[in-house]
Amino acid sequence: MFFLLSSFICSWFTISFILIIYILLAKPGRFLLDLNPIYLRLPLPNIFNRNKKSFDAIKIEKDKIITPKSLALDPDDSNRLFIGSATGYVYCLQNNNVVETIASFPDGGRPLGIRLFHQKLYFIEANSGLYVYDLHKKSLTHLLKLDQTKFLDAKPSKFFDDLVIVEENDDIIVYITDVSRKFSIDMWCYTYLEPDSTGRILRYSTNNQSVTTILENLCFPNGIEITDNNESLLICELAKRRIIEFQLDGPEKGKCSVLMDNLPGEPENIRRSNNKTKESYWVGLALTRDYNGKLSFMDDYSAEPNLRKLILRSCFLLGTIMYNIGNCFGSETLQSKGSNLRTGIALILDDFMKNPGMAIEIDRESNVLFSFQIKDDISVISEIAETYDDENKHTRILYTTSSGGHLNRIILNE
Ligand SMILES: *[C@@H]1O[C@H](CO)[C@@H](O)[C@H](O)[C@H]1NC(C)=O
Numbered sequence: 001m002f003f004l005l006s007s008f009i010c011s012w013f014t015i016s017f018i019l020i021i022y023i024l025l026a027k028p029g030r031f032l033l034d035l036n037p038i039y040l041r042l043p044l045p046n047i048f049n050r051n052k053k054s055f056d057a058i059k060i061e062k063d064k065i066i067t068p069k070s071l072a073l074d075p076d077d078s079n080r081l082f083i084g085s086a087t088g089y090v091y092c093l094q095n096n097n098v099v100e101t102i103a104s105f106p107d108g109g110r111p112l113g114i115r116l117f118h119q120k121l122y123f124i125e126a127n128s129g130l131y132v133y134d135l136h137k138k139s140l141t142h143l144l145k146l147d148q149t150k151f152l153d154a155k156p157s158k159f160f161d162d163l164v165i166v167e168e169n170d171d172i173i174v175y176i177t178d179v180s181r182k183f184s185i186d187m188w189c190y191t192y193l194e195p196d197s198t199g200r201i202l203r204y205s206t207n208n209q210s211v212t213t214i215l216e217n218l219c220f221p222n223g224i225e226i227t228d229n230n231e232s233l234l235i236c237e238l239a240k241r242r243i244i245e246f247q248l249d250g251p252e253k254g255k256c257s258v259l260m261d262n263l264p265g266e267p268e269n270i271r272r273s274n275n276k277t278k279e280s281y282w283v284g285l286a287l288t289r290d291y292n293g294k295l296s297f298m299d300d301y302s303a304e305p306n307l308r309k310l311i312l313r314s315c316f317l318l319g320t321i322m323y324n325i326g327n328c329f330g331s332e333t334l335q336s337k338g339s340n341l342r343t344g345i346a347l348i349l350d351d352f353m354k355n356p357g358m359a360i361e362i363d364r365e366s367n368v369l370f371s372f373q374i375k376d377d378i379s380v381i382s383e384i385a386e387t388y389d390d391e392n393k394h395t396r397i398l399y400t401t402s403s404g405g406h407l408n409r410i411i412l413n414e
């Protein structure tokens, strides 16, 4: 009897051991993700949250605009803006009401980075690439497809996120954050948790449609902005919780440095504030720690790359099996639970519930000038766009987007 039991336990251990080794070491394939997690050092900062404020927000068009990531204000009309909804639409809003549909991608399209430049609306649709909409001619052009980048190094892009437009010698240049050549937007959790270091910055010339890589090996490059002197790009490297600066011009051309690291959350988009005299930027942070002492999955496992590989691969494997069984037997529960595991969202859903987003305003010397959260709102803050009140030019008015919530309008009273 004892012999039987011990041999049972022994074989159970052996099988588990073999399974773990297999999941860790086997070649990537249909059921095993291509992951090479790295050791990350992500200490929790403590300076940010001390004088953080909290503001009320008005939610705008919340039935139509679902989990918007980015928006563009019209510099000539403070009541007009353009925004992308996760339902696949790009809308024009006038006085906080949707008045026009600019573009639609009903098949799971995900409009992200949006910029208005010389009456043309440039934007990203995460699964297909870069577009421009001419507001006068009312025509849409697909400027750059994701797989058009495959000539660069044989690995086409899978997920563009944000962009910034710069005029350079009579050419209009679009700088794009190319998040990954491994995972599409549906699998962003793995890009974040591995983290995937196939991210890069692309430079697209609208004159001759040429594309070049100007910076690579980035871990989830998310938002991008140009500095006032047009000499450098500021880039949010989400998975490393830092903002880097890349010199486009000047004596240090081509150099990359860290502007700010150890952020209290994952930085999404970065946008110039509306302060003309002081060069400052608004940065949206996703999960902000130290809010209530609750650590996230990434905080727990940042220094454990092998354990992360095991968990991420197992999660995907189990999710894929569950999803397929659900599909076979028509079980919606199995399909949806399987899908949450397969995309990795199940691993971090709880983090999003516990850690609300935050907005910070920083200057060029990486000082934090302002930080706030939105009252009674636990969602991520993705982008902050600052405008003004026509009557009272000193009142700061912000629109915030959220890749997990709504479009908000906030009046800052310090
Ligand atoms: C930077 O470029 C923009 C156009 O992209 C231009 O309007 C602005 O004057 C430039 N700023 C400087 C300091 O050259």
Ligand SMILES: *[C@@H]1O[C@H](CO)[C@@H](O)[C@H](O)[C@H]1NC(C)=O
Binding pocket: 171, 205, 207, 208, 209, 210
């Ligand atoms: C396209 O234009 C850019 C300047 O914006 C230039 O650097 C590049 O060499 C041009 N490429 C081709 C193929 O002409």
Ligand SMILES: *[C@@H]1O[C@H](CO)[C@@H](O)[C@H](O)[C@H]1NC(C)=O
Binding pocket: 275, 276, 277, 278, 369, 394
């Ligand atoms: C711009 O920033 C400066 C320095 O932080 C501040 O004194 C000034 O009030 C700001 N102006 C506006 C319009 O916010």
